[in-house]
Amino acid sequence: MSETATQYLCERLSGKEADMIRAAVVGAAGYAGIELVRTLLNHPAVELVQATSDADAGRLLCDVYPALTGATELTFTPHDIASIVQTCDVAFLAVPHTAALKSAPELLASGVSVFDLSADYRLKDPLVYESWYAVPHTSPALLADAVYGQPELNHVALEALAVRKAAGESVLVGCAGCYPTATILATMPAFLAGMVSGDTIIVNALSGISGAGKGLRSSTHFCMADESVGAYSAASHRHTPEIEQALSQVAGHAVQAVFTPHLVPMKRGLLSTVTLPLMPDVTLDSVIEAYTQAYAHSPFVNVLGQTMPQTAQVIGTNNAQIGLACDSRTHTLIVSCAIDNLDKGAATQAVQCANIVWGLDESAGLAAVGPIV
Amino acid sequence: MSETATQYLCERLSGKEADMIRAAVVGAAGYAGIELVRTLLNHPAVELVQATSDADAGRLLCDVYPALTGATELTFTPHDIASIVQTCDVAFLAVPHTAALKSAPELLASGVSVFDLSADYRLKDPLVYESWYAVPHTSPALLADAVYGQPELNHVALEALAVRKAAGESVLVGCAGCYPTATILATMPAFLAGMVSGDTIIVNALSGISGAGKGLRSSTHFCMADESVGAYSAASHRHTPEIEQALSQVAGHAVQAVFTPHLVPMKRGLLSTVTLPLMPDVTLDSVIEAYTQAYAHSPFVNVLGQTMPQTAQVIGTNNAQIGLACDSRTHTLIVSCAIDNLDKGAATQAVQCANIVWGLDESAGLAAVGPIV
């Protein structure tokens, strides 16, 4: 652990909490939001000051989520930017797209840094945003400034924000989506190493039902979702341009993804299995070596070699696990990356970004292991 | 229902059962085997005479599977070919590969027709068999004679067997595997219509845990399998050559499949999602039209158009449901086909084959609808 982080911890434990980072979670009653709440409650350097939910305003968090009984006495507050500005240094936005467009500019202007978990500040080109989300982007100027919050891809840019933050600026991070996170981690080293032939990859991904959100729909009723799998939004899922933007940046040329997500009957967990045509002469051994090197300094990414990961192995953590295989007949690479969609795919990855921006140890407040069984 | 089938039914219901087909299920205590038992017990033209299991010989079926209490008083018998020959017209082999190599020749020579659910008589080229299964094929002469038991692909060949069967011959059907069945159904019309560009397809498939069989392994312990997904046997699964053989036959040229199966936490159900590059000018509408036409006379295959199927919708039946999408940017077809791995992927498809060979209605004894909720 870094010296700064240790100091924070010891000061906090000793009751000298003057310098705690004061945080708000906006949209705290959703699944990503409440996982942010849980994560921040455990964070040694953060004081969770506000958890907002218009629908649940006035109710105790532990009344809505009884798992929190005894852990916090916070009450959901209505979504009120003025109040956040007054009481917080940072806001995590766990809101639907377009909602962040409305809040982020004012928060930033008032000196509150923003970690946006929605899609509003991920895509650099406002036209791409508008074509996939069917709404105009109302703060394109901020896009140029926002950093895409996928730390293994964008560590340097996040560190640069840390400098600006330290200098007193408010900063904006557009945190990566769940499918893009797993898919970027699954493919980035191959693109970086120039091992991929052509510009099209096939992405098949599986997500637990929490990825569909907390809203009540027939498709997420237990009796419809249990004991069943199916694809959805094939070739039309909004995470597609986000995957393509990141991989194009890495590859140095336009990359296209044929993306088919599926829902599978489990609460949490996400697996992205990607097939990539390999350049001639690239061997599986050299691929595994490239992946191992690429993530040698990433505390959260484990390359398992030829062992394929199970999502249960990363649940409740910020970890990603990657397995690799090669179809030698077609000279095609198959990569599978497992994450927890609510953690590495949402809440804990946002906190990882924040840790970097705050100059803390990247792992501060993040569990190394989740439930094993 | 055909007149013959009606006659069978009425005779059976009236107690005139003289002409019932006497069947054995070999390997009846496994998951596919016991599903065959269940199916044959419900079949109006079949009398289930023997259910063999060396491990459970002497035990009542309903003691091993209490769901059968009250439904049958059969006892598992040891696997004894002489006894089958003496009492049965037909044997369904639900055994591991190589076991059928040992039984089928003798059964056939003794006049007992064989529907083999193992891999032993699926691959036409014994060298391909040997390279994927790492054992020599000991009855290659029978391979030429065996018909690959995927009825939507091979209806005519199965009907030809019916003629031979009616003439008193014993016949051999090498029933299709679960992943190949779903993948063939997902792609056959596109290949038939010449809509596929190139010769490589990407197959990602999801299977319920029963696909891993009844054997006790750490990976199928509830606490390891539940709430988790993962790929396995990527680029090395033994169903690969079976998929390729069938699609090459349809396409008229060699087709290769990059195949990645996954296990998902449900008991039954299998989904194969395939991506195929489309020929120029092929539209999604024309693809849907081709699929609808191709299966117009298949009572068990439903083309849902652009709606993606859920596996729960076909559980407990011989049905397959297919959904289609097109990634217009890359001009790639995405097809998803849902089946019940133990039924259309094993037991009921074998009975469908048998119905055709027996000259019965293809649907005889097969439920039209399974549990809806």
Next chain:
Amino acid sequence: MSETATQYLCERLSGKEADMIRAAVVGAAGYAGIELVRTLLNHPAVELVQATSDADAGRLLCDVYPALTGATELTFTPHDIASIVQTCDVAFLAVPHTAALKSAPELLASGVSVFDLSADYRLKDPLVYESWYAVPHTSPALLADAVYGQPELNHVALEALAVRKAAGESVLVGCAGCYPTATILATMPAFLAGMVSGDTIIVNALSGISGAGKGLRSSTHFCMADESVGAYSAASHRHTPEIEQALSQVAGHAVQAVFTPHLVPMKRGLLSTVTLPLMPDVTLDSVIEAYTQAYAHSPFVNVLGQTMPQTAQVIGTNNAQIGLACDSRTHTLIVSCAIDNLDKGAATQAVQCANIVWGLDESAGLAAVGPIV
């Protein structure tokens, strides 16, 4: 199978369907309703003429429930009594309580027999109904006439209805609830045999989530229901008086039930575990003997002796399985009864009642075995 049933079947198979029983399912889009649809579609003596759903009127059944694709071309109709009277001989009401109060009188007056799956015609005493359901009973006169539809308990009364039905009367059956069915089956033989000491029994029951119905609620969202169990409506569940009415009738004196239902993470299945203080000198052997005798002629009830039943063993069927144990230290009997809440607890039990009333074989159209794995 009875001669009548055989004749029905043969006529149906031969296309002579003139004498089919024409049925409506009212409230067909709910979970019990759609299971009735599935059951009646498979019934050899029934033509399903109408499936009503105000919410889904005008939609194909197979659009709402794609599992029905290829199995029926019926369209949901609005709930219109006049139309049912015109086209049907019988109506199955799978509606919320009070809705049957509105429909049943008119249907009966118009000559349509009614099998009501709601609670409206189960409780003989309208005051008991009113105290538990908090609404007045608007057709108390019909209550005296209605027969409680739990066939193992009330076979004779249902047979008496068959006589009246044959004489041209319309008849009313108030089909038993799911928890009462399992609890009555679990305890009736002990009460019949005078083996129970005292008048209070403790009932703990577990139901799959389909028991909570199709409505969208937070508690049935997959992410809330999965991997969790909890009690609900302890000491206040509306099935309590129904259990007590039936067992008091059997015991010949007032019986009280302390009833605690729980929801468990599975789609279907219901287990009722009951503890009853035994009279002195009653042995477990004599209890097992009494149960075995009591159900000797019930095709759907299996007494497993000291083996405790698993709900999976009865799913998709009208079967009940019962296991027994004795705590010799406290001389207490523990009985566990497993049923499928949507079948023996709702749809197929209603059809079993109807079969008796129609003079058919009790088992007509009911599967002997469901999915085994």
Next chain:
Amino acid sequence: MSETATQYLCERLSGKEADMIRAAVVGAAGYAGIELVRTLLNHPAVELVQATSDADAGRLLCDVYPALTGATELTFTPHDIASIVQTCDVAFLAVPHTAALKSAPELLASGVSVFDLSADYRLKDPLVYESWYAVPHTSPALLADAVYGQPELNHVALEALAVRKAAGESVLVGCAGCYPTATILATMPAFLAGMVSGDTIIVNALSGISGAGKGLRSSTHFCMADESVGAYSAASHRHTPEIEQALSQVAGHAVQAVFTPHLVPMKRGLLSTVTLPLMPDVTLDSVIEAYTQAYAHSPFVNVLGQTMPQTAQVIGTNNAQIGLACDSRTHTLIVSCAIDNLDKGAATQAVQCANIVWGLDESAGLAAVGPIV
């Protein structure tokens, strides 16, 4: 957090780890064992020195449980008492019964304190042990000395051990079983307050499949356990005398439990629902008040009043949640207590006991909240 714990933490974070408690987990590859490993790895005052498993000796923990990848580089060691004595201050025994009988005496004699999670040191009367476990108790002298490790029941006795421990003695704690923990918590306040009439309680409990252990059995195969519930060991489960011993101690007279456990399809979680006849004039309000008072100082027990707990709300934590209802007609109390069987029912409760014995804050190293969704 206590001052001592804070000091430990700060020293640890600063690298001054000289005073860490050195711990071994014996039987670390089982489900309770590996949860102990996870818990101790997160404990600020503990250094996990050994994790033993004869079957997995020599393998990295993270090879057997890939969820531990990156979290520990420990290797399973064989079960060798001499080695533990040499390197550890304390041993947690997560072994089958009789195994602790063999290890504990030698460990204690060598100065190593023992927290035994098996049944070997829970029952005070060796004859009771022998009658339920069918083996002789080989170290009855230690029984008198052992403290029953259910901290809410036995806090004072555990604190007394702390004094002995501080004086240099090795101490022995026989940690409570999973069903007894939930059942004691559910009923202790009622007995303490003299609210229970009579001496017999009815206990129905539901456990997730991990309660059946890691061993491979047909009953824990995913395809057998999923989508099914059933009772087992009715009236004969070995946790019965443990429940009775604890409640008899609390009540001041012999209490008997009619105990029926059930397995339910979830990985973790345990619910004990108990019915107790109430003394006249006891109201539900007074019961809730008594429970609230009884647990006012227990950081891990939450009384939810009339809200019934869901097991998902306590998973991954040492928490217990309790809900209460009264059947006023029979004047019977219904209490439901939810815990995580592997945590409060095993691993974290053992650590809670150890924290008390070590003079640390009771909560040291224990998560306040687990995954919420």
